Structures are given as C-alpha cells and as structure tokens.
Amino acid sequence: MKGLEALAQSLPINWLIYASLNAYPPNDKPIEIDVIAVMDDRIVLLELKDWNGVLTSNGDNWVLGKSRRGRSPVTVITEKARKLKTLISNQIPSLGRFWVDGRVILTGSATNEFLPDAEKPFVLSLSEARLLGNPAERNRILGKVQLTKVRPNMLVKDFERLFGNTKYFQPCKMTWDGYEVSEEDFYKHRHDVWREHRAHRARDERVKALLRLWRFDHLPTLLNEPDGRRTIAERESNVLAHLGEERSWMAERGILQEISAPAEEILTQHHQLVSIPNGWTTLRRYLGREGANVTGEQRVDIAHALASMTAELHAKGVAHRDIGGDCVWIGDPTNMKMTGFFSARLPGERSVWQFSDALATYAEPEPDWGVEPTAFERDVRSLGLLMRDLEAFDGGNGGLPPGWEDVVDKALAPPSERYPDARLLAEALGELKTPSGPEVDQSRLDGFETSAIPYVAYPSAGEVQTKGRASRYESGPKPKGLVVKIWNGVTRGDAKRDHALLAMLETAAELRALPARGVAPVVDCGLSQVGPFVVTRFVEGTTLETPADRSEGDLLALLAAVIDTVAELHQRDLSHGDLHPANVVVSDDGIVTLIDLLDVAPLGEGRLRSPGWAPADYERRSEKQIDRFAAAKMVLQFTAGRPEVSARNIADAARTELARPAIETLDPLAEAIDIERRRLLAPPPREFRLAARNLADQVLQGDDGHLWVKSYRSASGVESYFITGLNQRLLIRFKHGEIDHIELNDSRLQELAQGVPLRMTLSLTRGEPGGGQALVEFLRVAVPPLEADHQPTAPIVEDDDADDAWEDSQDLGTGAEPDLGANAALPQFPLDTIDVSRLWLRAAEIEEDSVLTVRLDTRLPDVGTAAMFRYATPRPLEFEDDDTVEVRLAPGAAGRRLGLLDLARSDDTQLAIRDMRNPIMGGGEMVALIDRRDRVSKERRRRAVERVTARKSVIPHLIDYFDSTQEAPETDYDLKAAEEDRLIVPIFRQASAA
16 A cells, blocks of 8 residues: 555554554444554544545545546545444443544645645645654644543553454455455566466456556666656557557457556556456466367467467567467457567567566577577467467367468477568468468459548447447438448458458449449448448338238239349349348338348358358358248248238249259249239239020130130131130131121140130020120220231132131131131231341350359368369260360359369369369359350350341341341352462352252
C-alpha cells in the first residue's frame, strides 16, 4: 500500500498502527479499513488514495481527471468511523470513551485544491499526514480533543484483544485496483524482474485477471530509473497503440488488454493488471493438461493460428522477440492471445535490444550461429520450438500431416536458412492444413485490397449483429439505406480461404458492375484491414419465413417469381449456395429479391450451409444444384397441406424433383407452376351441349381442358368439323345451313394434338337433335378452315350430286378426314414450311454442345500442380498425347473454363486438372472435356452458320438456296482456279456430275 511505509516511519513508535483490516459490524455490511492509528489522544481511520491528476467533485462524487471515482471518500470514512466507534463501544465499553475520527490521505500527485471547502479539512497530503506525530501540528490538522487520564495507545492488550477477535476483525486480502490474488507465482521471470499471479475481482470472482508485480531493482541501473522503467512497463501498451493506429485486428483480438489504471509515475515496485478470459490458461499449461486429447489437426490449428498472429505483427513492423509457451494464453486451438511484449521491437520507439538478456524470459536463447538473426527470425525460431512442443503431445488421436517436420526444421534452421518472417511460416502451415488446392493468383486478391475501414466508411445506423466472425448492420436512412456485412479477421494466406475470398469478391464486383434482377444490388466490396466486406442496398419487404395468408393466385405468382429469380441467377453463371426463406425478401408489390448472396466460411471451405435447406450429400453437389434443391423445398413447404388442386399438383411436382439424386433444372417445376397459373387465370371454358339420336350420354374428355378441332370446307361450301378428345373423336358435317351428319368414333394416336386447341367442354346427349347450330357458329369463328384452289381429277359437276360424290369418295361416314394427297378430289393445301435458318442454327448449337461430359466424384490429394479427382464417364478418354484438352463446367463447350486436362496423370479412374483458373471446392461437378482444336473448329462453323443465316456471308442469300419457300436469284460468279488448284477442279466436276 503506497505511502504506508513512509507514514509509519514518521509516526511515534509508541502509537498502535493496524493496517489492511476488514471489520464486520453486527447486522451491517463489512468495512474495509486501510489504516487504524491508535494515537495518544484519539483513534483515527486513514483512507489512503494513490491518485494522480486533477481531483474535483461533482455533487457527492469525486472525479479524477475525467474518471468518476464514486462516492466522496470523506463521506465514506466518516461513516466508517461512526460504525467503528459503535463496534468498539459494544465489544470493549472501556474503549468507547475515546474519540474516533477519519481522514483521507492522498499519496499521489492529486490534491484537495478543487474539492469543496467543507471537505478540504478531511483530505490530507502524505506530507501533512507525516506531521501528525507532532501534537501541535496534529491539533492544527485534526482539531483538539479532550485528553483522558489513560491514553488510548497505553491499552495495548485491550486493542489486541479487540482486533484479534476474528468474529469482528480479519486481515484484509491485499488488492490491486480491486483485484486480489487467487494463485500466487503463476509465472516467475527467470531473473525475478516480475512475477505473474492469477487474480480475480474482489467483488466478483468470475472476472479474471493476470497480476504482474515488477521488481525494477533487479534490472540494470539504466533501466531502473524513471524513463527506463516507463519504457519497459509501457512497452506492451505502446505495441497495442501502434497496432490500433495501423488498424490491425491483433489490437482487439490478439493481445491481452491491460485493465489497471495508468500510473503517473512508474516506481520500483510497480503492478499491472491484464484481463484474462474465463477458463483460459497459458499454452504450456494447456498442453500439459490437454495434450493427450489434442488431435494432430488441432495441433496444426494451434501452430497456424500462432504463426498468423505473429505474421500480422511482422506485417505492422512489430517483432515480439520473446515468444514462449507462458506468454501465449489459449482457450481452444483457434482462440489465443499474446502478452509479454517488454523486449519487443516497435517502430519509432526506443530500442531495448541491448537489455534483452535481462528482459527476455519466455523464449529460449538463440544458439551462437556466428551471425546475428533478425528480430523476425527470432520469432520464427520461437514458433518452431513451440511446434516441437506440440509434437511431444501425441495422444494417438491423429498424427501430424506430411511435411510437418520439414516446416519445423526450416523454422529452426540457422538464420540464413530459416523462414525470414512469420508470414512465410504461416503460409507453409496453411498449406499443411489445406493441401488440396492450387495457389491463387494473389494479384487478383491485391486488386480488392483497400485502406478503407467499412465501420468508418459506412457507420452503423443501429445494432450490429454478430454471428461467428461475420458482423452485419444497416447504414444510412431507410428506404435507401445500405446493409454492410464484414467478416472480421478473415485474412489471406490459406489456399482454400483465398479461393473462397476471391470467388466471393469477384462475384460481388461483377454484380456491382452489372446488377442481376432479383438480387440485392451491390454498392461496394473489398478486402480491408479488418476483413473482407460487402455493402448492398437495403431491400424493403418481408422474408418468406414471415407467416402470411396468401390467396391461391398470390401464392402461385410468388412461387413463379422465386423459381424465375433462381433460374435467372444461374443463367448469369452465379449461385446463392445458402438459399432459404430468410434469404428471400418479398416487397409489397410482389417483387422477389435474394439477399445474403455473398458469403465465405472463416476457414475457406466455401459457402456457409443451412443444412435444413440443402441435400444430405450437399458436399458432393454443386452450388446450383443446392440452390435448386432449396427452391424446390420452399415450393413444397408453401404448397403442402393447402386445399387447392393447384397446390396439390405443384407439391407433387416438387416432391418428384426433390426425390432426384441431383436437380439439374428447375424447368419441370416452373412448367407445373405455369400450368396452374394459366389454368387459374384463364377464362372459364365455353360449354356446349349437343344432342342427336345416335349419341350416348357422355362428356367428350379433353386434353388438359382443351379439345382439338380441325375444319374443312369443300368448294361448294360443305363444312366438316373434327373435334378430338383423349379417347373419342366427333365428326359434324354442316350443309346448307343445318347439321347434315354427326358421328362419334374412337380417336387414334396420330390424331391427338392435331388442329386448333379450344378451351371448351362438350356434353353429348341422346335425344332430339339440338345445340349444333350454336356449336358450329362458335367453331366457324374459332377455327379457320383448310381451303385452296380445287384441282379435281374429274370434271366438276355444278349440282349437289358433286358434293355427294366427293363425300362418298372420302368415306366421311366412317369419321375419316379428307384425303389431301395429290390425286384427291379435295383441293391441294400447302405443307407447313420449315424454318431453315432456325434449323441450321440449332444444328450448329447441338454440334457445339456434343462433347464428352464426366462427373467429378471424390477429390484426391493433389499431385504437383494438378488437382486430382475420381470421375465417372460413359466412355473412355480418347485424346491423343499432344492434344490440348480444356476442362469446362458443363454443359457444352461454352461453360466456364476450369483448367486443362493433364493427360499424363489421367487414366480410366482418375482425372488430373492443371492450371486451374476457378477452383472446384469438392466433387460432384459435371465438367466437359473439349479438345481445343475441335472446339475452335466448331466455333468457326457456328459463326459461319450465323453469318449465312443472317445473310451476311460472301454469297449474301446463300441460305435461300436451301429454303424451298424462297425464290433465290441465279447469280453467276466468275471463279478462277489458281495454278495449284487445277488438280482440284476435275474432282469438283466429277462430284457435280454424280
């Protein structure tokens, strides 16, 4: 307790001094007492305050600088004196006649100058308190009291009996800024420069801390002077300040934070408090306690996390220079913090390297290599030694990966041979963690680096929601506000993570340059010092997870919009990967928008998954297949259990799609929804009743509510209507303004879906003829008749007998259609024309898409620079050794290029892909294998066909010569064969003759 020793030395030796007591008055709260001085005329309680700075008062509270210090200590010491007086009088009445008073003593630089006048007499400086041994000064400072015959300090036995009664008085545990020691000598400096003790807050043992007690007198003389002590004691806080200025994530999450108040003066006996998360301990003790249970993968995680932390320090110009198992605190293999930066190298700060032998304690000393290692190289070696310690704790729960020994050996090599800094060590360890991917072109990631801090550039307009490492908040006023998402601390340096980062950022940049319909617009993206971030426009509306009572029409429109939005996203070669109702926003006018499209896993495993909305084998599925599964499941969720027929039909279609091993297209589901929408929106069908004596009572069964109708008209005006249902066909002949003939027959397969589909119902009834006139009038308008110039094979007879003869020749009594052949008595009708241009273009597309497609199954360990996969193919590979074979995402040759096929490493069971531009995170992708020369040849033919069909070829109307419906002009071309082509001319002539 600062000032106590100086005070005790200045007071008379016959006074009784009791320090650090807790008093327990009956039926009252305990009292903490710094000092009780039993003088020769009174008893005085002394409250010692080691405060530095300007001390003021705000009502009943004291303020030191800008920090509130709670209730006035003058009020508190007065209450303590009153309670102590009562306690003394009750326990030993003879002592109750003595005056009990209290004073506050300031042992630091703070004074009572700015305190209220009423409190100033009760606040003394340490120099004033040391005068209390002089009776005259004591009376001046404390005031006079009536003297008794028996002086208080003479009753030694009574006071010893009083303060020795443990029921009412007990020694007070020593506290430092409100913390008391829970475990002494947790760590001791090798030269006893400091000792570390575990501590907890006195009023709440759940709050943990590390207490560091300094003994600067054990350091060299140059360091045990005011400036030297301050340089050492504030080294760690200066490191934090530098990292904070550099906006490094280590400032917030990588270093233990000091919680003790800054001292105005650093004395020889100095203390520091740093906050410790509950349950954490040092790495050395953690391995001693949990070493047998730490798997090989977890040991790699620990080493990689430490190397990444140190790499961040090095990137900001800081070297620790004293890393060891006792300065690293750990909660689990991926959560660690450092301390002990007292010999660190810090840009712009006074160097202490010449005192490293006296200051360093955690790290093992470097051997004499004959050359001095750099500060960064010292940290690398310390990390290598910790990796050796990790090797020793092999509990049989999984070995270390291949290459571990090589990395350790290089970290421990002589200075000129080891990793020059921790960044390269972290990259080597990252490669051990994720050995599966080719390296990312770092220049592409460099393009997204930005000095902007998203928290500053886009300040929060509300609560920041944090889930894992990702923080999300809204910025700016609605409805034109922004949504900011930041992946805190996600950095480069790991192969898979780099691929995931690049994929996300490039997708964000593409959406910012060319927005996609149905996707929240991207405003900004980048790779900042706090982590990657994406800024999108705020989307007004409610998510699909919000319950809503929708009508049948609204539901069908919503489902169609969801399916269309996902399909259009895939057409852009984009995917969501984590689609579920909470990521689908519907505006008041029914516009569907997908949000949270852009995401990245902290460890670089690609998109985060919502398992309930992904297939069970989603690791083997592509991003688009997962999207389609989620879309189909959402459709099923919103239709299952509804009473409408449309909902039941769509739910059945969704179940069918979900039962597939992989959903390759949403077209069947979109078609099912479209059918039900058209059925709902279509006008009610026209209803007709037709009665005749030769008909049976029934309804002509339609094809999805439609009947197919053909109409024929003879030269003399006889109309014949063939009405075809699924099972039967009705013939109606209309002659001279009335029904002449009605006949019902079974329909044949080739007659289905022929003619004009009409949404109508036709009820047939046996009885007196009726209803035919209205039916024929409707059909006459709805179905255009087939008629043309009549080219009979016999002379035309200008009377009704001609019609009868024609009818007899066509055998209409059997319900057969007229013969439209060349020799038929009916007129000749032109055949349907063929769209030759469209046919040519489609043929070229089919040819271009006709490539070998294989499915990549299991991802295998890479061989060299080639990514290896097991694969399935309908036929063996038939490429030549000198072929250049491109690997593209299926379908067809137009898919996004992934890399080149490594023919030397590929066989019938495994496929090797080298020079990969776009990573495949796992198996399950369908890829196309295309010989480059074949692809180029097909592309040239397709472009040639496009020129011909667009009539832009060298012969402008070349396509017309292949179209029977076009009259192509005859053109003579003056073609002359070159000398070297003369041998070819006879060949063409022979071909022409043939």
